[in-house]
Amino acid sequence: MSQEADIIIIGGGAAGCSAAMQLSLRGRKVLVLERVLLGSGSTGRAAGLGAQLRESPDETRLLMKGIEVVKDIETRVKKEIFTRTGSLHVASDPERAGELRSFVKMGKEIGFEIDLVDAGFAGRLRACMRSDDLVEFCYCPTDGHLEPSELLSSYVELARAEGATFLTGSPVTDLLVEGGAVKGVSTPGGAHHAHGYAFTVHELAVGGG
Numbered sequence: 001m002s003q004e005a006d007i008i009i010i011g012g013g014a015a016g017c018s019a020a021m022q023l024s025l026r027g028r029k030v031l032v033l034e035r036v037l038l039g040s041g042s043t044g045r046a047a048g049l050g051a052q053l054r055e056s057p058d059e060t061r062l063l064m065k066g067i068e069v070v071k072d073i074e075t076r077v078k079k080e081i082f083t084r085t086g087s088l089h090v091a092s093d094p095e096r097a098g099e100l101r102s103f104v105k106m107g108k109e110i111g112f113e114i115d116l117v118d119a120g121f122a123g124r125l126r127a128c129m130r131s132d133d134l135v136e137f138c139y140c141p142t143d144g145h146l147e148p149s150e151l152l153s154s155y156v157e158l159a160r161a162e163g164a165t166f167l168t169g170s171p172v173t174d175l176l177v178e179g180g181a182v183k184g185v186s187t188p189g190g191a192h193h194a195h196g197y198a199f200t201v202h203e204l205a206v207g208g209g
C-alpha cells in the first residue's frame with residue numbers, strides 16, 4: 001500500500017534506524033523501507049565494540065558523542081545497551097609506541113579519558129596476555145561493548161513512538177524523479193511519496209545528518 005512521509009529512508013540497519021529515530025524525535029514523519037528484515041545487513045553481524053579512539057580529534061569526538069547518545073537512549077528505553085569495559089592498546093615496536101603516545105596527547109587535549117600505563121597494569125587487566133615483547137601500553141577506561149540488537153530495537157522503539165513507520169520485505173527498486181528532484185521511491189508493493197526528501201543512508205551521512 002502506498003504511504004506518504006516527510007522523509008523516506010532506504011535501509012533498516014543501524015544507520016537508517018538511527019536516522020529515523022533522530023528525525024522522528026525532531027517531528028518529521030519518517031518511513032523506513034527495508035529490503036529484508038531490520039538489522040539483516042552488517043548491523044546484525046557487528047561485534048559491538050565501542051572504541052572511541054581514532055586518529056583524528058574530530059572522529060574521536062564524534063565517537064565520544066555517540067556513546068553519550070547511547071546513554072541517553074538507555075535512559076529513555078530503560079535498557080542496558082552499553083557495558084563499560086575499558087580498552088587496552090598495545091605497541092610492539094618503537095614506531096607504534098610513538099603513535100600511541102601521540103594518541104594519548106591528542107585524547108587528553110580533547111578531554112577523552114586515556115593514559116599510558118605500564119606492563120604491570122596491562123597484565124592485571126588482561127592476565128592471559130603475554131607482554132614481555134610489548135613496549136608501550138595505553139588504556140581508555142570509558143570504552144566498552146554495545147549490544148547491537150538492543151541498540152537497533154531501541155532506535156526503532158523510539159522512532160515508532162514518534163509515529164515512524166518501518167516496512168520490511170520492501171526493496172526499493174527505483175527512485176521517482178519529477179522536475180529533477182527525487183519525490184519518492186518504487187517498491188514491488190507500490191510507490192511511496194516523500195514531501196521532503198528521499199535519501200539513502202549514505203546520502204544522509206554525506207549530508208551531515
Ligand SMILES: Cc1cc2nc3c(=O)[nH]c(=O)nc-3n(C[C@H](O)[C@H](O)[C@H](O)COP(=O)(O)OP(=O)(O)OC[C@H]3O[C@@H](n4cnc5c(N)ncnc54)[C@H](O)[C@@H]3O)c2cc1C
Nearest residue numbers: 011013014015034035041042043045046047048049171172
Ligand atoms: C563481522 C562484522 C563485525 C563488525 N563489528 C563492529 C564493531 O565491533 N563495532 C562497530 O562499530 N562496527 C562493527 N561493524 C560495522 C557495523 O556493523 C556497520 O558499520 C553498521 O552495521 C553499518 O550499518 P548500516 O545501517 O550502514 O548498514 P546495514 O546494517 O548493512 O544496513 C543496510 C540495510 O539496507 C538494506 N537495503 C539495501 N538495499 C536496499 C534497498 N534497495 N531497499 C531497501 N533496503 C535496502 C539492507 O537489507 C540492510 O538491512 C562490524 C561489521 C561486521 C560485518
